[in-house]
Amino acid sequence: MFDIEPGSPEHGVQQLAAHVADDVLRPRAAELDRRGGFPTDSLAALSAAGLMGIAVPRELGGLQAGALAYSLAVTELAHACAATTVALCVNNMVAEVLAHFGTPEQRSVHVPKLCNGEHVVGAFALSEAGAGSDPAGMRTRARRTDRGWVIDGSKLWITSGSDAGLFVVWAKTSDDPGTRGISTFLVPGDTPGLSRGKPEHKLGLRGSTTCAIEFASCEVGPDALLDEVGRGFRVAMMALDGGRIGIASQALGIGRAATMAAAAWTRDRYGERDVPQGVSFALADSAMELDAAALLTTRAAWLKTTGQPFSHQASMAKLMASERAFAACNRALAMMGPEGQDCDGVVERLFRDVRVTMIYEGTSEVQRVVVSRDIARRFEDAR
Numbered sequence: 001m002f003d004i005e006p007g008s009p010e011h012g013v014q015q016l017a018a019h020v021a022d023d024v025l026r027p028r029a030a031e032l033d034r035r036g037g038f039p040t041d042s043l044a045a046l047s048a049a050g051l052m053g054i055a056v057p058r059e060l061g062g063l064q065a066g067a068l069a070y071s072l073a074v075t076e077l078a079h080a081c082a083a084t085t086v087a088l089c090v091n092n093m094v095a096e097v098l099a100h101f102g103t104p105e106q107r108s109v110h111v112p113k114l115c116n117g118e119h120v121v122g123a124f125a126l127s128e129a130g131a132g133s134d135p136a137g138m139r140t141r142a143r144r145t146d147r148g149w150v151i152d153g154s155k156l157w158i159t160s161g162s163d164a165g166l167f168v169v170w171a172k173t174s175d176d177p178g179t180r181g182i183s184t185f186l187v188p189g190d191t192p193g194l195s196r197g198k199p200e201h202k203l204g205l206r207g208s209t210t211c212a213i214e215f216a217s218c219e220v221g222p223d224a225l226l227d228e229v230g231r232g233f234r235v236a237m238m239a240l241d242g243g244r245i246g247i248a249s250q251a252l253g254i255g256r257a258a259t260m261a262a263a264a265w266t267r268d269r270y271g272e273r274d275v276p277q278g279v280s281f282a283l284a285d286s287a288m289e290l291d292a293a294a295l296l297t298t299r300a301a302w303l304k305t306t307g308q309p310f311s312h313q314a315s316m317a318k319l320m321a322s323e324r325a326f327a328a329c330n331r332a333l334a335m336m337g338p339e340g341q342d343c344d345g346v347v348e349r350l351f352r353d354v355r356v357t358m359i360y361e362g363t364s365e366v367q368r369v370v371v372s373r374d375i376a377r378r379f380e381d382a383r
């Protein structure tokens with residue numbers, strides 16, 4: 001699209017991510033997809049490189065490089081292995097949410113461990129059966145006791161649920177209507193009463209474990225509460241706004257990898273002969289659409305980095321990047337004929353991996369709800 005200024009912190013982080021992607025993630029991606037499971041060693045390498053807390057303050061163990069550096073790094077990593085990258089994205093989101101909302105003690109105890117790999121990785125436990133797009137419908141409850149809180153309920157589809165050392169968990173703490181009775185808790189992975197389901201068998205991202213998490217009389221101390229009682233919905237939405245920049249960037253990496261694979265295949269297939277216009281136009285469309293999505297993603301990341309509101313811009317970026325990356329993977333697969341769907345080729349994996357970027361951290365329909373609500377509000381304000 002365009003090169004980030006050499007010598008800038010963003011460029012440094014992008015280069016670092018590109019090196020780790022080439023040296024660690026790309027050589028392992030196909031095998032990780034084939035056997036499934038959790039990418040323990042790759043995540044340790046990402047921690048060692050400092051990429052598990054890219055926008056986290058330096059004093060808490062992060063790189064303090066901002067959302068634009070984060071976005072560029074995620075795109076490089078997802079280009080190599082989207083499955084490992086989603087674990088990194090969720091960890092960065094959890095570390096940032098703690099750095100923002102945590103007490104000084106919560107921050108100093110947990111954030112460095114999320115950045116250096118001591119927690120292995122962080123998990124974000126919001127969704128439940130029937131309560132993903134609509135968190136108001138959640139049934140998990142947290143009851144206050146003399147010694148802290150007791151959590152009961154179950155969460156579904158939790159990324160890295162099999163291995164996470166720390167969970168950020170949302171639970172109802174009152175019967176207040178809508179999202180007002182939701183609070184946020186920090187639950188270490190070894191807390192008695194927390195159990196992890198078997199990883200789901202998924203279409204894509206097979207090297208990322210996605211599990212149900214059960215809380216059965218799960219007792220945590222008073223210091224487990226993150227932010228104030230009843231303010232959990234706000235915490236979750238702020239986390240997801242930033243998370244959507246990560247998923248937009250992940251989708252861009254996948255879409256670009258598919259487009260590059262198709263371009264290389266086209267060069268080999270046609271050599272010196274003319275490439276049929278239907279094929280070259282498809283490549284042009286993918287390149288143009290992914291660049292447009294990258295510009296939206298860069299805008300959202302820049303707004304976040306500079307402390308400006310960025311919620312609907314993050315939704316626009318995620319919606320556009322995930323849908324255009326899906327189209328790019330689909331075109332790449334079509335262009336390559338039977339080789340596109342060959343399970344020994346890269347495009348087949350990218351095609352499966354990209355689909356979920358339109359689902360998690362808010363489906364495409366939910367992003368349209370966010371954007372249209374914001375347009376309606378701005379229209380009202382302008383009247």
Ligand SMILES: Cc1cc2nc3c(=O)[nH]c(=O)nc-3n(C[C@H](O)[C@H](O)[C@H](O)COP(=O)(O)OP(=O)(O)OC[C@H]3O[C@@H](n4cnc5c(N)ncnc54)[C@H](O)[C@@H]3O)c2cc1C
Pocket residue numbers: 090123124125126127128129130131132133134156157158159160202205210356359360361362363364365366369
């Ligand atoms: C691989 C994977 C990893 C995940 N990781 C995590 C994680 O780490 N943490 C976590 O908390 N969750 C995670 N999720 C859950 C994910 O965020 C939710 O599945 C997603 O937000 C959709 O919510 P839902 O499951 O309730 O689906 P539903 O809301 O029931 O959606 C079903 C359909 O209805 C549509 N729909 C719903 N509401 C509206 C509306 N208002 N307007 C228009 N259409 C609507 C949706 O767009 C969708 O097409 C993960 C999911 C997957 C597949």
